[in-house]
Amino acid sequence: MRTVVDLISLANEHLGTDLKPDDxxxxxxxxxxxxxVHLLRLVSLLETELGRQVPVxxxxxxxxxxxxxxVAVGT
Numbered sequence: 570m571r572t573v574v575d576l577i578s579l580a581n582e583h584l585g586t587d588l589k590p591d592d593x594x595x596x597x598x599x600x601x602x603x604x605x606v607h608l609l610r611l612v613s614l615l616e617t618e619l620g621r622q623v624p625v626x627x628x629x630x631x632x633x634x635x636x637x638x639x640v641a642v643g644t
Contacts, residue, residue, distance in 0.1 A: 570618055573638040580607070580634075583614055593635045608637075615641045 570576060573593045580586045586602045597603050608628065615623050623641050631637045 573635050576611075576615075576634060576638045576641070579614055579618060580611055584610055588634070593638075594633055596632055597634070611637065 574590050577588045577590060577593065581588055584607050592600055612623055612625055612628050619641065627640045628637060631640055
């Protein structure tokens with residue numbers, strides 16, 4: 570995975586969401602298909618995909634998919 574678009578594709582493929590690249594900067598609360606269970610499942614998917622743990626506490630504070638991506642890649 571190299572970009573937030575890859576993260577969105579991962580979510581769509583494994584979580585059954587219908588996210589678009591334009592959704593990356595939107596507040597998670599604005600995404601009709603998003604809930605807290607999706608976030609927890611995404612954390613697990615990211616850990617598998619990246620081959621390492623991601624900081625769950627920081628993920629829980631993320632307000633957008635872009636912020637989730639930033640936390641996941643550590644930048």
